[in-house]
Structure formats: C-alpha cells, structure tokens
Amino acid sequence: MNRRTLKSASLILPLTCLAFLPMGCKKVPPVKLACNASAPSIYPGDPETITATPTDVTTKKHWDTVYTWSGNGVTGNNETASVATASLDPGNYTVKGNIKEGKKGKEGLKPNETADCSSDFTVKPFEPPTISCSASPMTVKPGDSATVTASASSPQNRPLTYSYSASSGSINGSGTTATLATTGAPSGSITVTCNVQDDKGHTASATTSVDVQAPPPPPPPKTQTLCSIQFDRDTHRPTRVDNEAKACLDDVALNAQQKPDATLVLVGDSAPIPEKKGHHHRRHEMTADELAAQRAVNTKDYLVTDKGIDASRIQVRTGTSGQNDVSDYLVPSGANFDNDVPGTSQVSGDIQPQPRNPVAHHHHHKAAAKAASGK
16 A cells, blocks of 8 residues: 555544544543541541542443452442441541442453542540539538539440549448448548549549538536435534444545545535524524534544545535535536535635544443432
C-alpha cells in the first residue's frame, strides 16, 4: 500500500469508528470512591461503621466490583466496614477502602478500574465518674449513728462500685448508702469519704462531715443524807450520844472510810424549850441553840474517838428542824453543802465534847451512899 492509500485509510477509520463503534472509541472515565465514618469520635466499645460510596462505576455486563478494607479492628468486604472499637486505645485512627472493577477475576487490571478512599475517627478516653456525698443527721450525740448517702454517675454509664472511709468511728456499706457508727469516737467533726470506681479503673471521691457533740458534763456531786440520831431518851442528859445511836454512827464512819476525799457535816437541832410558870432560867441550864450545838459536838467526838475519823474531815453545825436530833451528811469532793442543805450555822470551836458516862452508874453510887448513911 502506498502512502496515498495509507493516508486515505487513516482518514476513513475515525469515520468508521463513529459510524459503527460509537462506544468503542469513547474514553472510559476512572472509577472514584469516597469513605465516610458513622461517627467522627467515639468511646471504646461504641459502634463505628465506615461506608464507601463509589462513583463512575462501569455498568458493563459481566463486570464486577470488589471492595477491600484495612485498619485497626476493621472488617468488611462490601460497601460497608465495621470497626471493633472495644480494644482500641484512645487516639486517632484511619480506615482505608479500595474498589476494583472489571471483568470477574480481572478486576483492576486496566487503568481507571481502581480507586482508594480513607476516613478518620477518634477514640476518646472514658471520662471518670462524678460523686457527691451527704450525711443525715449531720450532728449526732456520742454513740449515735448517721446515714451516709453517695450519689455518683458515669458519663458513659459504666458500672460503678462504692466504698467508704471515716476519720474516726466506723463505717459500713458498699452500695449507695453506708452507716457511720460513732461509738468510741471523740467529740468533734468526723470526715467521711465516699469513693466510686468504674469498671475501667477511673475513680472519684467526695467528702462530708458528721459532728459528734461533746457529752454533757456530769452533774456536780451532791451532798448525801445519811442517818440521824435521836436525843429524846435521856432526859437527864439531853446531849449524850447513847448506845442506840451507835448503829447509825457506825454506818456514818463506814461511809467516810469508803470515800476518803469526802467530808462529814453533823447538824445538831433542838426542839423549843417551853418556859415553866414561876421558873427562872438557871445559869447551868442550856438554851435550845446550845443544846443543838452540844449534840453536834458530842456526835463528832464519838466519830473521832471511837471510830477513828480524822477530826479535820468533820464539820459541826446547827439547824432549824425543831427536833432533838443530829442529822449526818456525807459531802463528796466538789459538792457544796450550803447549796444542798441551806439554813445551817457553823458551831463555835469553843464548845467542848461531854463524856458519855451512863446515867445508871451515877444512880448506883447515889443509892449506895444513902444506904451507907443508914437513911
């Protein structure tokens, strides 16, 4: 074929393609692929899906498309891939997709038959839980209890575990409430700490306080009333401590011995002395006040001489009961006798105790003297 024949053929070929093979001469556009993550940021364990969207895919008969995926925890073989996020550490991740088209078994062998895409997402770290702590009541008496309540939440609804501690006393509880027992705790503020932990090891704490009131001071000691002794039996010696009084005074002495820091107060009294008509008061006769004072002094002498009680521990006073007696009192250390038993008067230290010689002895000698005289 000469040059003219070749030139003519080259001019005729395009016309033949346009007339008989219109698709065979058209340029096939390249396939394109875009990827999109279902969520740009997630927490570990949240679902994440990557979707591939192809464009300009050839629709020829007997042609096929093949997808492949790559990335940490990525699985998929069609237009979508899933990511197993539970095992992923917090950070940024990229999933890559690929599409190939062409005759089955020969996909992607020709130009413009393959395309790639990628999509990014972020795995966020779990947020720690939050907690608040309260107590009811906030003020208790020593030995009483208070209920502690914790209110916690997890931003990602993770399982939560509670625990408690206290600066003093004891606290028990494992759920959202606990009981604080203050037995043995000193007065003052007790700090209670409420703790919460999620299943990922994240923790949070909050505190509250319970005030333990100081115990009330013990009541001041009071004067103790002991027994009383009577002076109505011996009309000749109305101030004598007779044998009938010994049982009472023995008990008084025992109380004093058992409480060596206490004192004794003996309060003598006297009934009024009636005046006799035509009777003038003799110098040796005692007034009611003098009788009361002498009875107290004689009672003290018995306790000191016969029972060995230190005289410095015994006070003698007079009262106003109007009875011929001596009332005995034990005054503990710290007690105030004048507040507990008002209206008594201190006895002068000039009054001396009288001897306790029995009257019968005196009468015996008088009768013997009369017999000796023959009268």
